[in-house]
Amino acid sequence: MRFGVVVFPGSNCEQDVLHALHYxxxxxxxxxxxxxxxxxxxxxxxxxxxxxxxxxxxxxxxRFSPVxxxxxxxxxxxxxxxxxxxxxxxxxxxxxxxxxxxxNRGLKFICQNVPLRVEKSxxxxxxxxxxxxxxxxxxxNEGNFTCDKETLKQLEDNGQIVLRYCExxxxxxxxxxxANGALDDIAGICNQRGNVFGLMPxxxxxxxxxxxxxxxxxxxxxxxxxxxxV
Amino acid sequence: MSKRYEIxxxxxxxxxxxxxxxxxxxxxxxxxxxxxxxxxxxYIQLEGADSLSLAQVTEMCEKLLANPIIEDFRIEEVGE
Numbered sequence: 001m002r003f004g005v006v007v008f009p010g011s012n013c014e015q016d017v018l019h020a021l022h023y024x025x026x027x028x029x030x031x032x033x034x035x036x037x038x039x040x041x042x043x044x045x046x047x048x049x050x051x052x053x054x055x056x057x058x059x060x061x062x063r064f065s066p067v068x069x070x071x072x073x074x075x076x077x078x079x080x081x082x083x084x085x086x087x088x089x090x091x092x093x094x095x096x097x098x099x100x101x102x103x104n105r106g107l108k109f110i111c112q113n114v115p116l117r118v119e120k121s122x123x124x125x126x127x128x129x130x131x132x133x134x135x136x137x138x139x140x141n142e143g144n145f146t147c148d149k150e151t152l153k154q155l156e157d158n159g160q161i162v163l164r165y166c167e168x169x170x171x172x173x174x175x176x177x178x179a180n181g182a183l184d185d186i187a188g189i190c191n192q193r194g195n196v197f198g199l200m201p202x203x204x205x206x207x208x209x210x211x212x213x214x215x216x217x218x219x220x221x222x223x224x225x226x227x228x229x230v
Numbered sequence: 231m232s233k234r235y236e237i238x239x240x241x242x243x244x245x246x247x248x249x250x251x252x253x254x255x256x257x258x259x260x261x262x263x264x265x266x267x268x269x270x271x272x273y274i275q276l277e278g279a280d281s282l283s284l285a286q287v288t289e290m291c292e293k294l295l296a297n298p299i300i301e302d303f304r305i306e307e308v309g310e
Contacts (some may be wrong), residue, residue, distance in 0.1 A: 056295070102245065144246075166281075
């Protein structure tokens with residue numbers, strides 16, 4: 001199992017992702033944003049950071065990096081793609097995932113460890129039981145997920161909502177449990193096929209236990225099981 | 231000879247604009263009464279060859295300069 005971690009100019013979580021993957025015993029290497037060959041990788045991860053300085057819109061310029069044409073073809077072939085934080089924003093800009101990430105509602109950059117509830121979904125990247133509460137850090141200024149009502153209904157009906165912000169006991173406040181104001185408390189979504197997954201929280205920072213959390217490991221290990229089962 | 235375009239990118243109706251809201255609150259605090267709404271968008275100046283058509287600039291907006299999911303855009307061709 002060999003992961004590829006795409007490095008855009010301005011990415012800054014690629015080392016954390018690589019470290020987490022190595023810690024879990026996986027092979028993993030960087031993919032430069034100008035590379036266009038992904039055939040040697042079993043899964044591709046777009047890490048967090050500030051690709052192209054977040055200019056214009058987060059992820060808007062990275063989406064047209066040479067590597068992204070390859071990532072789009074890779075995703076359309078049903079192969080696994082994960083976008084974390086800025087990587088999620090890039091996947092949304094590339095229309096590999098629906099919706100968009102707006103500035104946080106509370107006007108603040110948010111950096112904190114948050115509880116998240118696993119939803120029943122078709123996501124191939126996660127095999128935790130629905131209702132499981134995990135803890136991972138969020139670290140973003142534009143994590144306020146939004147989409148139109150029709151898209152939200154499709155996400156719900158197709159089992160594409162993977163992760164929601166919640167209270168520590170797994171419940172959700174009627175006024176919303178997302179510190180960033182995300183629609184329907186959505187923290188992570190996948191495409192209809194379940195091979196493309198984007199989330200704002202950082203599983204790579206909650207994998208080796210240094211930050212006090214290990215819940216993130218499950219976000220990297222399940223995909224290898226899924227691939228083995230194919 | 232060259233062509234100039236001005237592009238205005240604004241949040242779609244119903245999309246929350248935290249930057250606009252913050253500026254509006256600040257004006258409220260400064261004592262300006264009667265402001266009902268303040269939205270902040272982007273203003274882009276684009277200048278290029280005479281062959282640069284409105285259709286091309288529209289395509290640029292749809293592809294990159296605006297995100298049609300959350301933003302509207304308006305293009306004006308301006309004199310030299």
